[in-house]
Amino acid sequence: MKNILYCVLLLILVGDAGCFSQEEKTSTSKETSKTTQPNPITLSLPVCTELPMLGEDSSYGHASSLKFLLWPEDKRILYVSFISGSEEIKNKVEAIAKEWERCCGMTFDFHSNNKADISIDFQPGGSWSFIGISSAEKVPSMNLGWLNADTKEEEFRHVVLHEFGHALGLIHEHQNPKNNPIQWNKDLVIAYYQSEPNHWSLDAIERNIFKKYQDLQINGSTFDSLSIMLYAFPKEFTRNGYTTHRNFNLSEQDKEVMKLLYP
Numbered sequence: 001m002k003n004i005l006y007c008v009l010l011l012i013l014v015g016d017a018g019c020f021s022q023e024e025k026t027s028t029s030k031e032t033s034k035t036t037q038p039n040p041i042t043l044s045l046p047v048c049t050e051l052p053m054l055g056e057d058s059s060y061g062h063a064s065s066l067k068f069l070l071w072p073e074d075k076r077i078l079y080v081s082f083i084s085g086s087e088e089i090k091n092k093v094e095a096i097a098k099e100w101e102r103c104c105g106m107t108f109d110f111h112s113n114n115k116a117d118i119s120i121d122f123q124p125g126g127s128w129s130f131i132g133i134s135s136a137e138k139v140p141s142m143n144l145g146w147l148n149a150d151t152k153e154e155e156f157r158h159v160v161l162h163e164f165g166h167a168l169g170l171i172h173e174h175q176n177p178k179n180n181p182i183q184w185n186k187d188l189v190i191a192y193y194q195s196e197p198n199h200w201s202l203d204a205i206e207r208n209i210f211k212k213y214q215d216l217q218i219n220g221s222t223f224d225s226l227s228i229m230l231y232a233f234p235k236e237f238t239r240n241g242y243t244t245h246r247n248f249n250l251s252e253q254d255k256e257v258m259k260l261l262y263p
């Protein structure tokens with residue numbers, strides 16, 4: 001049980017998450033291994049946009065507590081609204097998001113007239129979500145930019161479960177400092193995220209990819225390769241050949257941690 005306490009999670013310094021979803025299918029030119037010149041990696045799905053950083057001097061203050069972005073104890077129903085989207089898509093999002101309810105004490109209410117805690121849009125350009133309670137002050141607080149009626153079921157599951165994980169307070173698993181096996185091939189990673197279609201700044205890459213949270217900032221277990229909160233990274237992104245895969249289901253640790261966060 002003790003280990004479970006340390007899994008993924010809580011972002012403290014920023015109230016947003018740039019997430020991206022990508023297929024493992026990659027291609028690099030043969031020259032990659034012979035030179036230090038980063039070669040482009042082609043991914044077949046768009047990469048998430050990232051939101052502006054709220055900043056340490058924002059109303060969210062300094063990040064110093066794990067509970068900082070968690071929904072408070074007296075908040076166990078999160079009201080969800082849609083800004084756009086077809087009924088078919090909205091119903092699908094609701095059904096998948098509710099998988100989180102089965103492992104914790106939080107409930108998503110998609111049909112209330114109460115002010116939304118989580119507001120969802122489907123604008124082109126990526127998928128992302130604000131984290132935890134920071135969602136309540138943003139409209140939209142979540143964008144599911146590449147989901148449509150033709151999206152494959154597993155892709156739909158990954159994106160919805162992942163973004164709702166953020167809305168509940170989870171951070172990206174690749175930024176978990178505990179037993180993290182990833183040794184970044186930084187030149188190539190930077191080249192990739194600075195190029196089309198991402199155009200991320202160095203600062204954004206640092207915050208969304210390389211930065212690892214301090215133990216005091218997170219509440220979670222050791223690195224979980226099965227977490228829904230893990231990006232897929234090709235082996236070219238790491239110096240030690242470590243590769244990660246996109247997951248389509250909540251891992252056992254995802255469920256256990258969420259249960260601890262919201263009993």
Ligand SMILES: [Zn+2]
Nearest residue numbers: 017018019020
């Ligand atoms: Zn994400």
